[in-house]
Amino acid sequence: MTVLLELRDVVKHFPVRDALGRRAGAVHAVDGVSLSVAEGEVLAIVGESGCGKSTLGRVMLRLIEPDSGSVRFAGEDLATLSPSALRARRRDMQIIFQDPFGSLDPRMTVAQAIAEPLRLHRLVPRAEEPARVTELLRRVGLRPESAGRWPHEFSGGQRQRIAIARALASNPRLIIGDEPVSALDVSVQAQVINLLRDLIRDLRLTFVLVSHDLGVVRHVADRVAVMYLGRIVEEGPAEEVLGAPRHPYTRALVAAMPGAQTKTPPLEGDVPSPIAPPSGCRFHTRCAFAAERCRAETPRLEGMGHAVACHFAESLPPPAERIAALGGGERLARLQAFFRGTAPSPTGMGEHA
Amino acid sequence: MWLWLLKRIGQVLPTLFILSILIFGLQQLMPGDPALILAGEERGDPQVLAQIRAELRLDRPIYEQYLYWIGNVLTGDFGFSWRIRMPVSQLILDKLPVTAQLAAMSFIIAVLIGVPAGIISAVKRDQPADWAANGVALFGISTPNFWLGIMMILFFSAELGWLPPSGYVPLTEDFWQSIATTIMPAFVLGTGVASVLMRHTRAAMLTALSQDYVRTARAKGLRERVVVWKHALRNALIPVVTLGAIEFGRLLAGAVLTEQVFTIPGFGKLIVDAVFNRDYPVVQGVVLATALIFVLLSLVADLLYMAINPRLRQA
Numbered sequence: 001m002t003v004l005l006e007l008r009d010v011v012k013h014f015p016v017r018d019a020l021g022r023r024a025g026a027v028h029a030v031d032g033v034s035l036s037v038a039e040g041e042v043l044a045i046v047g048e049s050g051c052g053k054s055t056l057g058r059v060m061l062r063l064i065e066p067d068s069g070s071v072r073f074a075g076e077d078l079a080t081l082s083p084s085a086l087r088a089r090r091r092d093m094q095i096i097f098q099d100p101f102g103s104l105d106p107r108m109t110v111a112q113a114i115a116e117p118l119r120l121h122r123l124v125p126r127a128e129e130p131a132r133v134t135e136l137l138r139r140v141g142l143r144p145e146s147a148g149r150w151p152h153e154f155s156g157g158q159r160q161r162i163a164i165a166r167a168l169a170s171n172p173r174l175i176i177g178d179e180p181v182s183a184l185d186v187s188v189q190a191q192v193i194n195l196l197r198d199l200i201r202d203l204r205l206t207f208v209l210v211s212h213d214l215g216v217v218r219h220v221a222d223r224v225a226v227m228y229l230g231r232i233v234e235e236g237p238a239e240e241v242l243g244a245p246r247h248p249y250t251r252a253l254v255a256a257m258p259g260a261q262t263k264t265p266p267l268e269g270d271v272p273s274p275i276a277p278p279s280g281c282r283f284h285t286r287c288a289f290a291a292e293r294c295r296a297e298t299p300r301l302e303g304m305g306h307a308v309a310c311h312f313a314e315s316l317p318p319p320a321e322r323i324a325a326l327g328g329g330e331r332l333a334r335l336q337a338f339f340r341g342t343a344p345s346p347t348g349m350g351e352h353a
Numbered sequence: 354m355w356l357w358l359l360k361r362i363g364q365v366l367p368t369l370f371i372l373s374i375l376i377f378g379l380q381q382l383m384p385g386d387p388a389l390i391l392a393g394e395e396r397g398d399p400q401v402l403a404q405i406r407a408e409l410r411l412d413r414p415i416y417e418q419y420l421y422w423i424g425n426v427l428t429g430d431f432g433f434s435w436r437i438r439m440p441v442s443q444l445i446l447d448k449l450p451v452t453a454q455l456a457a458m459s460f461i462i463a464v465l466i467g468v469p470a471g472i473i474s475a476v477k478r479d480q481p482a483d484w485a486a487n488g489v490a491l492f493g494i495s496t497p498n499f500w501l502g503i504m505m506i507l508f509f510s511a512e513l514g515w516l517p518p519s520g521y522v523p524l525t526e527d528f529w530q531s532i533a534t535t536i537m538p539a540f541v542l543g544t545g546v547a548s549v550l551m552r553h554t555r556a557a558m559l560t561a562l563s564q565d566y567v568r569t570a571r572a573k574g575l576r577e578r579v580v581v582w583k584h585a586l587r588n589a590l591i592p593v594v595t596l597g598a599i600e601f602g603r604l605l606a607g608a609v610l611t612e613q614v615f616t617i618p619g620f621g622k623l624i625v626d627a628v629f630n631r632d633y634p635v636v637q638g639v640v641l642a643t644a645l646i647f648v649l650l651s652l653v654a655d656l657l658y659m660a661i662n663p664r665l666r667q668a
Contacts, residue, residue: 090574103565150663
């Protein structure tokens with residue numbers, strides 16, 4: 001498999017200023033992240049709010065400039081591209097944002113929003129634009145008549161479909177989904193996840209899913225990277241990371257999934273401030289297994305295939321129970337099955353489906 | 354939408370009705386007896402006073418006076434000035450073009466300065482250009498118009514001799530001379546409005562620039578210029594347009610102090626003179642005309658708002 005996107009030691013700090021505009025520290029949003037995404041792979045970046053996952057997603061597309069480190073797309077360092085070359089490159093990498101109400105320009109019709117990238121990158125002749133817009137709308141399950149309407153006339157789920165169609169318009173090789181379903185109702189979430197999964201499969205997309213919802217992640221991701229306070233603490237194949245998590249933080253996350261049968265106690269306290277992250281292993285303030293070494297020494301992300309950044313990854317007791325069948329996705333799975341029309345609904349709602 | 358439009362237009366009439374009562378009622382509270390002022394030298398003669406009062410219907414109950422006035426207004430008769438001995442409608446038609454010209458010029462100046470300054474300061478947020486624009490805007494808001502007017506006269510007329518210090522030449526008489534007599538007052542009035550427009554444009558642009566659709570536009574690979582003009586500005590201008598229409602209405606209501614400083618014979622000067630002379634028909638007529646203009650402009654603002662904001666169109 002060829003590597004499509006490669007990040008090396010990416011750092012992004014946001015300066016914090018006091019009332020007089022003096023620099024008073026920085027939010028360590030992304031603090032030395034290295035990652036690679038293979039062509040055709042679905043990588044999920046998971047973690048709590050504020051762990052830097054959205055920033056990382058934006059740095060990948062260079063919507064935000066990293067302070068240091070490199071981002072290579074298809075072997076090309078994005079930092080060395082001229083502004084115009086970078087803009088031209090953008091047809092290959094697109095993003096879907098979380099809030100479907102904010103991500104569509106309220107003064108553009110659906111057709112205009114979808115056609116803009118087509119025109120910009122001269123992808124289809126003007127005459128064929130409407131046909132391509134119709135095709136894209138069909139592809140995401142919207143009626144072609146939607147083209148002439150305004151974003152405000154659609155529901156959240158429909159708007160997210162429009163955002164997906166827009167992202168697909170330029171035939172990108174990489175799409176980043178920044179919490180693409182977390183603003184939607186649960187029932188709509190299932191539909192949109194199904195749609196994304198089908199699109200990824202059919203169009204052989206490379207997809208980076210930024211999400212805090214492990215249930216969603218499990219349904220689409222090939223690989224998972226777990227972030228905590230700007231760093232990756234565990235990374236590997238989705239089944240392994242979610243099925244047999246090794247880092248204490250991942251364990252706690254997995255244990256917190258609804259329906260997970262585990263005795264791992266839930267995490268206590270809040271995430272420490274990213275302005276002054278803890279020394280050593282950043283998780284030591286909340287880790288049940290923390291020792292002196294964890295306070296002093298930063299663990300490296302180690303291991304082939306399934307990597308963990310924990311001094312005691314080898315010696316920790318195995319999780320009390322293997323997370324049985326990952327029950328967290330159960331409700332979601334039922335909903336997905338319902339909307340696919342394959343399973344009879346236990347509540348009888350499926351009769352007319 | 355058409356129903357909304359009808360409703361909206363329907364609101365204009367009751368608004369004007371209430372305004373007419375307010376205008377009429379408030380004026381009764383003004384101290385001073387118009388009859389005394391009109392009688393002049395003969396104010397000592399009760400017979401003269403009674404005659405004036407009877408002639409002007411000042412001896413009738415207030416509601417009767419109001420009904421008489423509003424009845425005439427509805428037929429297009431705004432009455433007759435007690436002092437200047439001219440029909441009020443004629444006075445309004447004489448002064449309106451002056452004020453309209455001044456307002457239009459001020460507004461153009463305000464938009465040309467305020468909107469670009471707002472855009473620049475939002476795009477260059479927290480950079481020297483932003484600080485400069487904010488500083489100038491603060492100056493524009495906080496400088497009294499009459500002071501700025503006097504300073505401009507001192508500098509451009511007294512010192513440099515470039516522009517006439519006061520007076521007014523109608524557009525139809527001599528175009529360039531007309532511009533020369535109005536450019537300074539227009540600038541004085543325009544700076545205040547420009548500052549307001551600048552602050553609002555800046556705020557609206559900052560909001561728009563932080564929206565995801567602007568990020569989306571950047572992610573599409575659009576040039577920053579296109580992102581700012583096409584995506585951010587088109588959305589940011591929606592509230593600014595409404596504000597602009599209202600500010601334009603305020604300009605049309607006449608600028609009392611500025612017109613005094615430059616001795617421009619506009620609405621502002623007309624109304625001040627009328628108030629001092631207790632020339633009730635003129636006060637009523639001019640204020641009502643101003644109110645009508647204002648109400649119509651805010652109607653225009655609403656229509657514009659609907660035209661540029663697709664979210665309101667189908668409602």
